[in-house]
Structures are given as structure tokens and as C-alpha cells.
Amino acid sequence: YMGKIQNQINNKMNQNTEHTQLDKFTAIDYSDAFPENVTLAEYIWIDGTGQNLRSKTRVYNEKIEKLEQLDWWTYDGSSTRQAVTHDSEIYLKPVMMCRDPLRRRNHILVLCEGYLSDKTTPAVGNFRPICNKIMEEAKEHKPWFGLEQEYFLLERTGTTGWWPLQWPRGAFPSPQGRYYCSAGPGNAFGRLITEIHLRACLAAGIKIAGLNAEVAPSQWEFQIGITEGIECGDHHWIARYLLSRIGEDYGVDISYEPKPIAGDWNGSGCHSNFSTEATRQENGLDVILNEYMPKMEASHLEHLTVYGEDNNKRLTGKHETSSMEKFSFGEGSRAASVRIPVFTLEKKSGYFEDRRPASNIDPYLVSAMLVDTCCLNGKYRQEILDQYNKFIEVKSKSE
Numbered sequence: 320y321m322g323k324i325q326n327q328i329n330n331k332m333n334q335n336t337e338h339t340q341l342d343k344f345t346a347i348d349y350s351d352a353f354p355e356n357v358t359l360a361e362y363i364w365i366d367g368t369g370q371n372l373r374s375k376t377r378v379y380n381e382k383i384e385k386l387e388q389l390d391w392w393t394y395d396g397s398s399t400r401q402a403v404t405h406d407s408e409i410y411l412k413p414v415m416m417c418r419d420p421l422r423r424r425n426h427i428l429v430l431c432e433g434y435l436s437d438k439t440t441p442a443v444g445n446f447r448p449i450c451n452k453i454m455e456e457a458k459e460h461k462p463w464f465g466l467e468q469e470y471f472l473l474e475r476t477g478t479t480g481w482w483p484l485q486w487p488r489g490a491f492p493s494p495q496g497r498y499y500c501s502a503g504p505g506n507a508f509g510r511l512i513t514e515i516h517l518r519a520c521l522a523a524g525i526k527i528a529g530l531n532a533e534v535a536p537s538q539w540e541f542q543i544g545i546t547e548g549i550e551c552g553d554h555h556w557i558a559r560y561l562l563s564r565i566g567e568d569y570g571v572d573i574s575y576e577p578k579p580i581a582g583d584w585n586g587s588g589c590h591s592n593f594s595t596e597a598t599r600q601e602n603g604l605d606v607i608l609n610e611y612m613p614k615m616e617a618s619h620l621e622h623l624t625v626y627g628e629d630n631n632k633r634l635t636g637k638h639e640t641s642s643m644e645k646f647s648f649g650e651g652s653r654a655a656s657v658r659i660p661v662f663t664l665e666k667k668s669g670y671f672e673d674r675r676p677a678s679n680i681d682p683y684l685v686s687a688m689l690v691d692t693c694c695l696n697g698k699y700r701q702e703i704l705d706q707y708n709k710f711i712e713v714k715s716k717s718e
Contacts, residue, residue, distance in 0.1 A: 358383045359426040361419060362392055362411050363560050364433050367400025367717060369444040369710060370575065370679050372560050382425050389413040389429060391438075400717040401433065401443045409442050410434040415553045420522035421564060428523065428560070430553055443713050447552060449703060450683035454548035457694040463599075463670070464551040464686055465528065465544030465592035468558070469678050471574040472509040472537045472566070481572055483537035483580065484509045492536050495584065499534045508537045512565055516541065519561045525554050534585040534639070544592065552683040577677040578632035586633030586640070587678035593689045594670035603668030607659065611671070611693045612648050615657060618692050619646035621700055625684040625707050627677025634675065641674065 358379040366373050377392060396402030396409035411431040419426040433442030441448050454462070472484040485508040486492050501507050513530050520527040520541075528542040541562075543555045559573075566573050578586040597606045615622070623630065623643060636642040641656045648671070649655035650664055656675050663669035676685050684707065691699045 353424065355425075356381050357425070359419070359422055360389065360416075360429050361422075361427070362413070362429050362431050363557070364394075364411055364431045365444045365556070365681075367396075367443045367714060369446075369681055369714065372556065372563065373399055374560070383416070383427055386413055386416055389416065392431075396433075396442065400714070402435075406436065408436055410436070410438055412438075414447065415550075415557075417523045417525065417557060420519040420561070423522075428557060430557055443710060446681055446683040446687070446703075446706065446710075447549070449699065449706060450552060450687040451549050453687045453691050453695065453699055456698075457690045458548060460690070460694040461596040462548060462686075462690045462694065463544070463594045464546050464689075465542060465670070466551065466555055466682060466685075467540055467542050467588070467590040467592070468555070468575075469533055469538060469540045469587035469589065470562075471535070471576070471579050471587060472512060472539065473572040473574050473579075475570065475572075481574070483535075484571060485537060491582075495534055495536075498532055498536045498538070500531050506536070507532045509539065509571065512562075512569060512571060513539050513541070515565050516558075516562045519565060520558050523557065523561065525558050525561075526550070527554075527558060533587075535580070538585065538587065549683075551686045552681070555682040575679040577627055577629050577679060583638075585638045588633065588640070588674065589627070589676045589678050589680050589682070589685070591673045591676050591685050591689065592670050593673060593693070595694060598670060599668055601668060604659075604663060605667075607663070607671050612657065614692050614696070615648075615673075616646040618688075618697060618700065619656070621704060622673075622688050622692070623675060624704060625681075625688055626675050627680045629679075630675075630677040633677055 358381065360377045360379055360383060361374050362377060363372055363374040383389060392411040393408050394411060395407050397404045397407035401409055412434060413429045414432050415430040416427045419428050432447050433445045434440060435442055473481040474484045476482045476488060482488060497506050517527060517530050526543060526546050528544050530539065530541045533540050541558065543558055546554050562573050575587065597603060631643055634640045634643045639653045641647055641654060647655040648657035648659060650659050651661050652658055658672040658674055660672060673689065687703060691697060
């Protein structure tokens with residue numbers, strides 16, 4: 320049997336067409352190697368950086384069909400910047416599961432929250448509990464989200480260096496202007512990875528809405544939505560995990576830095592589209608303009624606090640960004656803090672786009688702040704800020 324598998328692998332490696340590579344993640348059939356009642360569960364969690372994901376596999380000798388079948392698990396938090404060696408156990412609480420599109424069959428991806436040994440105190444980097452509390456309290460508003468995740472694809476240069484995929488080593492490609500939504504080998508770098516990612520998310524059941532090449536070469540975007548409430552963060556983190564796993568197969572790193580390349584190159588954001596039942600109803604535009612925008616302006620600095628580290632390098636007023644200093648909104652404007660889309664203006668109802676969040680945001684924090692500000696009048700704002708500031712303090716000590 321193993322000879323049969325090896326032959327499949329060899330055949331795949333000997334074929335170099337893009338179509339063959341696109342189908343790589345579903346091409347090798349391991350089904351004969353697993354009894355029907357075996358499930359591989361990949362437990363996934365956010366580490367102490369608040370940006371990176373970790374995972375490990377647990378074998379269940381049963382078919383897992385619902386979340387309640389999954390056990391809490393533990394890991395070494397001293398190796399993830401979340402604990403010290405003498406008290407290193409961090410608990411993993413399964414909170415969401417979906418199909419594993421890489422292993423297929425019965426196998427699943429399991430998103431987890433991390434907790435300290437008391438099983439009640441969230442581990443460093445776990446902002447899902449406060450987000451979930453806010454979403455539950457505001458669920459009557461039916462908050463919807465669509466997040467536009469920009470990122471760069473990087474390839475290794477030497478032992479520790481990285482440079483954008485297919486850029487000249489240590490040099491620069493042609494200036495921006497030809498790359499956005501482009502096609503062709505001189506314009507679109509890394510499309511194969513983005514196409515595999517799109518298919519993987521769809522196969523997993525993740526609410527991915529699309530993808531496109533972005534303004535800078537080797538810069539791409541995927542969109543997650545429409546999601547409601549807590550699933551905004553849940554689906555977004557799983558999508559990021561799948562992108563990292565696919566990049567791993569091709570030796571390509573995923574950079575969510577807001578400004579990875581200095582100079583006349585666009586940075587990366589995570590524009591956050593938001594609506595509520597009130598804004599989607601007739602004359603909902605009035606709610607956006609007269610109720611939500613004043614609230615957003617009044618809490619501008621507080622929002623920026625949790626809208627991504629090093630966001631000041633990106634929000635300069637250039638390269639389709641607004642200034643950090645002053646809140647603004649505009650009709651169809653990509654130079655404002657918040658854009659009111661033309662579709663919303665035409666229908667006089669719909670959503671708005673907060674363009675301030677950086678690419679390295681925690682979607683739990685951003686979605687929580689938007690809902691808290693617009694729907695709950697800032698009831699939990701200080702609690703969010705206190706938790707985040709404590710996180711930054713602990714993180715800085717571990718670096």
C-alpha cells in the first residue's frame with residue numbers, strides 16, 4: 320500500500336503544470352490508510368504574539384460530528400510566549416470546527432480559545448471571550464461583517480531573509496500601477512497559492528467571498544464575509560491558518576505587516592465592512608451618517624489603539640490611506656477613515672467600510688470595537704482597551 324502512495328507522490332512531483340499544482344492538496348488518496356471511525360482533529364490557537372497561529376493534531380477513534388465530542392486539551396505555553404516554565408500548562412477549549420480540506424475525509428480543523436490553569440482566565444492573546452460577550456449582548460442588532468485581508472507573499476533569501484515573491488533579489492520591480500487586479504506573468508505573482516487558498520476555504524465551509532491581486536506586486540487580498548457576530552473572527556482566523564499551511568507547502572511566507580516594504584509601495588490593511596439591521600433597512604443611510612459616524616469620530620483614537628501594531632507606518636494619508644490624526648468619512652473615498660460605498664448611497668441603506676484597520680489586526684478586537692461603539696454606545700470600550708494594553712505590556716516583556 321505505501322508503495323502505491325509513493326507512486327502517487329512521485330507522479331505528482333513529476334508533473335509541473337499549474338493545473339496539477341492547483342489540485343495538489345486533494346490529489347493524493349490516503350483513504351485506505353484510515354479506518355472509517357478515525358478522525359484527525361487539528362487544534363488551532365492564537366499564540367502570545369496575538370498574530371501567529373499554532374496547531375497540533377489529536378487522533379480520535381470515532382467520527383466527530385459535533386463540537387461537544389471534542390475534549391479540552393493542553394499545550395506548553397512557555398514555548399508560545401504565554402506562560403513561564405514553572406507554570407506552563409495552557410488549556411485549549413474547542414469553540415468552532417470545520418472540515419479539514421487538506422486531510423479531507425472525516426478530518427477537521429478545530430479553532431480553540433486558550434485558558435490558564437484555572438480554565439477561566441483567558442491566555443495572553445485570547446480576545447475571543449470579550450468579543451463573544453459583546454456579540455451576544457448586541458445580537459438583536461444582527462451585526463454583519465465583511466473583512467478584506469491584504470497580505471504580501473514572501474520568499475526566502477538566504478538563511479533568515481525574506482523578500483516579496485518574484486521581486487528581483489535586493490531590487491525592485493516596475494512601479495505600482497500595473498498590478499491591481501492584473502493578469503499575466505509580469506504582473507501577478509503567486510496566483511497559484513491564492514487559488515488553492517480560495518478552494519481550500521470553500522471546501523472547509525469558510526465564508527470566503529473572493530480574492531484579487533492588490534496594488535503592490537506580490538500583494539494579494541481575500542475577503543471573508545458576510546459573517547454575523549462571532550463568526551467574523553472565527554472564519555477569519557481559520558482562513559489565515561489555511562493560507563499559512565498552503566504557503567508552507569510552497570516555501571512561501573505570508574506577511575501581514577502593515578508596511579513590509581518602505582518607499583512608494585502600498586501597505587496592507589484589513590478594511591472592515593460593517594452593517595446592522597438598522598442600516599440595512601429603508602433609509603439606513605441616515606443611521607450611518609447621523610448616528611454611527613459621530614460615535615466613530617468620538618472614539619477615533621480608541622479604535623486606532625486596537626487596529627493593528629505599526630499601523631502608523633501605513634496610515635500616512637498616502638497610498639489610499641487616511642491620516643491617523645483626524646477621523647473622516649467620505650462618499651466613495653479611499654482617502655477617508657471610513658468610506659460610504661456608492662451602493663449604500665444609491666440604495667440609501669447598506670453598510671460602511673472602516674479603512675483604518677491594519678492587515679495584522681485581531682478580527683475579534685476590531686469586530687468587538689465596531690459593535691460596541693455603534694450598538695452598545697461604548698459600554699465595553701474601556702474593558703477592551705484595558706485587556707489590550709495589558710496584552711501589549713506582557714508581549715513586550717516576552718520579546
